[in-house]
Amino acid sequence: MSTSNPRLEPVTAANFDAVCAVSVRPDQTHLVSPVVKSLAEAYVHPAVAWPRAIVDDDTVVGFVMAFLDCAWDDNPDDVRFGIWRLNISAGHQGKGYGRFAVEAICAELRGRGVSRAYVTWDTGTHTPEPFYLGLGFRRTGELSGNQTVGVRAL
Template identity: 60%
Template sequence: MPSSPHLQEITADNFETAINLRVRPDQEHLLAPVVKSLAEAYVHPGTAWPRLICDDDEVVGFLMAFFDIDWTGRGTDFRSGLWRLNIADGMQGRGYGRFAVESVVDEIRRRGGTRLTTTWHPGADGPTGFYLALGFRPTGETSGDQTVGVLELS
């Protein structure tokens, strides 16, 4: 388990560290690079919530949450959840992914939400098992080629 995990806002001081974060080479096709996430955060101010995942002073991952996105574009289905989760090469299996999801859960609850939505690439090389083990259930929807999952917050 991580010794002292925490989230850190991305600033000019840690921007280079953030964009240089790399996942395992065999996972690169499953995840957008951090720089793309930061560009998306820039064009979705107030909705996107990018954060570095740190253990003491070491950057071990990146997450980007979203809040109150109009999921269908019709103004009737607003969702909050986990947009991106990148755990650095060599840092998986240490509880950082779980910490990241729990941090987003806490922020959604703080904002009055009751559900966390996310998407993932299905298949043997994707993170399906990780999300199911955390209690997510597939909704039956897809977003592009990704599975949509939801975690009910109690």
């Protein structure tokens, strides 16, 4: 990371434009929705979505959104928590911000008493699968739509 002070901050009126400006590399746009879509989803799912700006010093370098207390496949007995979206600005990739965000979400979930974190990813060109597997997630064998589901013990 370029500095030693990355942190997650709530998305507010003060950082909204900078958060919405987060844009991944052009070769990744098919893998992750734009931040503005995530914020719209957070608005319509306020009990489940936990959106945060990834900030280093005073610079927004990315966006991450967790899902909290979400029933899997509408099964009320299978409640899950995890990473819904992760967008790191193209110019800030490769500096450890994605790893930081995943670890920060996992720490937040642990603090809430959660024992497993879930994430999904697309397969194919430029997939984030190696990234998530390198952070300790493993494939569950499930699919969410066309995406692979991964889980990590906390």
